[in-house]
Amino acid sequence: MTLPEGFADLEPFVETWACPDFEARLDRRYRADMSEIMLFYDAMLPRADALLHALGDARPASLDGPELRAYRLLMSLAHCALAVERHKQPRAPYTQFPNSVRIKQGPVPD
Amino acid sequence: MTAETAGFAERAGIDNGPVRLDSYRSDDQYARERDLLFRRAWLLLGRVEEVAAPGDYVVKDVEICDASILISHGKDGTIRAFHNVCPHRANQVVWDRKGSSSVFMCRYHNWTFNSDGSSRGVPDESMFIGLDRKACSLSSVHLAIWEGWMFVNLADEPEVGLDEYLGGFQHHLSGLAYPYADSPVVIETILECNWKVVSDAFSEAYHIPAIHPASLKPMFSNRHNMFGRLLDARFFGPHKTASMFGNPEYLPSPVQAVEILAYDPRHVAPDHAQALGELAAHPAVNPTKQACWSMDVNALFPNTHIDVNPGGFFVHQFWPMGPRRTRHEARFYVRKPDTVRERFVQEHMIAHAVDIILEDLSNVERTQRGIDSRGTDSMQLSESEILIRHGLDHMDRWTSGLSVRDALAESGGARS
Numbered sequence: 444m445t446l447p448e449g450f451a452d453l454e455p456f457v458e459t460w461a462c463p464d465f466e467a468r469l470d471r472r473y474r475a476d477m478s479e480i481m482l483f484y485d486a487m488l489p490r491a492d493a494l495l496h497a498l499g500d501a502r503p504a505s506l507d508g509p510e511l512r513a514y515r516l517l518m519s520l521a522h523c524a525l526a527v528e529r530h531k532q533p534r535a536p537y538t539q540f541p542n543s544v545r546i547k548q549g550p551v552p553d
Numbered sequence: 554m555t556a557e558t559a560g561f562a563e564r565a566g567i568d569n570g571p572v573r574l575d576s577y578r579s580d581d582q583y584a585r586e587r588d589l590l591f592r593r594a595w596l597l598l599g600r601v602e603e604v605a606a607p608g609d610y611v612v613k614d615v616e617i618c619d620a621s622i623l624i625s626h627g628k629d630g631t632i633r634a635f636h637n638v639c640p641h642r643a644n645q646v647v648w649d650r651k652g653s654s655s656v657f658m659c660r661y662h663n664w665t666f667n668s669d670g671s672s673r674g675v676p677d678e679s680m681f682i683g684l685d686r687k688a689c690s691l692s693s694v695h696l697a698i699w700e701g702w703m704f705v706n707l708a709d710e711p712e713v714g715l716d717e718y719l720g721g722f723q724h725h726l727s728g729l730a731y732p733y734a735d736s737p738v739v740i741e742t743i744l745e746c747n748w749k750v751v752s753d754a755f756s757e758a759y760h761i762p763a764i765h766p767a768s769l770k771p772m773f774s775n776r777h778n779m780f781g782r783l784l785d786a787r788f789f790g791p792h793k794t795a796s797m798f799g800n801p802e803y804l805p806s807p808v809q810a811v812e813i814l815a816y817d818p819r820h821v822a823p824d825h826a827q828a829l830g831e832l833a834a835h836p837a838v839n840p841t842k843q844a845c846w847s848m849d850v851n852a853l854f855p856n857t858h859i860d861v862n863p864g865g866f867f868v869h870q871f872w873p874m875g876p877r878r879t880r881h882e883a884r885f886y887v888r889k890p891d892t893v894r895e896r897f898v899q900e901h902m903i904a905h906a907v908d909i910i911l912e913d914l915s916n917v918e919r920t921q922r923g924i925d926s927r928g929t930d931s932m933q934l935s936e937s938e939i940l941i942r943h944g945l946d947h948m949d950r951w952t953s954g955l956s957v958r959d960a961l962a963e964s965g966g967a968r969s
Binding site: 469 | 768892
């Protein structure tokens with residue numbers, strides 16, 4: 444099992460969305476099409492409270508294994524929410540992609 | 554609320570007319586900016602937290618001057634700056650961007666230097682006939698520190714000290730707490746346009762309803778102030794501050810379910826609100842102390858903005874790499890998270906910030922193409938764009954050949 448007990452329904456999203464750091468998650472969202480983002484968002488939204496309840500008080504740097512993967516899914520939800528809830532498309536309108544934006548130092552920990 | 558006719562240009566002592574675009578597309582002007590501006594001004598290169606402990610070092614580029622600057626926190630506790638150049642055969646000494654070490658070693662022939670820049674070792678020294686070891690130290694660069702900000706001056710002898718350079722601006726911002734200064738998120742972008750085009754893009758809120766319709770407009774304008782007119786602008790020699798309008802009624806809409814979650818104050822550490830409250834209480838933050846406030850741009854001449862909003866402080870820097878090439882660096886300073894909840898809030902905030910930066914930066918190369926087309930020779934600038942007008946006026950003073958002291962003079966009289 445790659446996710447904590449009780450979250451097996453999110454298993455199909457691990458390979459695509461459990462990206463290791465901020466830049467990878469940003470890139471994943473920017474490369475995705477909207478149907479892919481909606482599929483993930485719709486599956487995650489009803490589970491967000493439960494995920495925050497299960498993991499929310501943990502120290503991010505202490506996570507490992509199934510918890511780390513669940514944490515990464517939660518972080519990707521923040522990215523995909525901007526596509527769904529603000530722009531209604533994967534990227535902000537009229538923005539360049541690919542582009543030269545580099546996250547030289549992301550939020551800590553990854 | 555904002556004044557109907559703000560009178561900012563008048564307050565700054567500059568004209569209201571169109572502003573010519575020549576300086577955005579001229580190789581000659583770029584050379585003058587290199588020699589008369591970037592080689593004479595005090596340039597903000599970072600914060601002391603980047604070299605917190607003795608032995609810590611960081612390397613910073615000032616591309617327009619072809620300079621690689623090594624900032625070293627010496628074992629004696631003093632922070633110094635050097636040209637990152639070996640006095641032997643001029644190779645770059647430090648190849649990584651930061652680290653901690655008591656010795657710097659040039660990898661070309663293993664010449665070594667102490668953390669205070671002095672020469673430590675010259676391999677096979679007896680083969681250098683008449684070698685002066687004092688001349689084998691790293692070449693110093695003038696460095697000065699103001700409230701944790703590290704500045705360098707690339708002139709052989711700076712015409713004015715940092716204190717005089719900052720003038721009244723240092724009193725305006727004096728005592729400002731910079732929460733989480735040791736924990737920046739750093740976003741870098743290389744853009745094919747003049748550095749002033751990028752700087753201009755972060756100097757006004759008039760563009761927000763147009764360029765940021767979904768990402769920022771609901772926060773920066775409302776029916777009382779549809780175009781984000783400034784709350785205030787103040788001028789301190791070449792430096793200046795603009796306080797921007799914010800929609801005090803802004804809340805995520807009910808369909809923004811994840812955003813509501815990310816705004817939930819329960820996810821944030823208790824001491825965070827206190828730190829932000831102390832920041833907001835400073836007289837220079839939201840200087841008119843209105844509820845309808847979004848952020849302040851504190852524009853430190855020539856190429857740095859130290860911005861403050863209700864979430865903390867952040868920095869934009871605009872580094873010229875060529876007449877039409879710019880490195881933009883944004884630094885958002887965030888609390889090191891104790892919990893996954895707090896980290897989730899930060900992920901959303903930074904992802905949102907990157908969207909906004911991309912909206913701005915996707916626009917600047919289009920602007921440069923327009924400038925280069927010579928379809929227009931000048932810009933029409935509104936009172937809401939006073940920071941741009943003021944910045945260009947002061948750059949003119951520096952690049953016209955005035956002494957730094959005359960260029961810094963408060964009134965424009967020194968020019969006539």
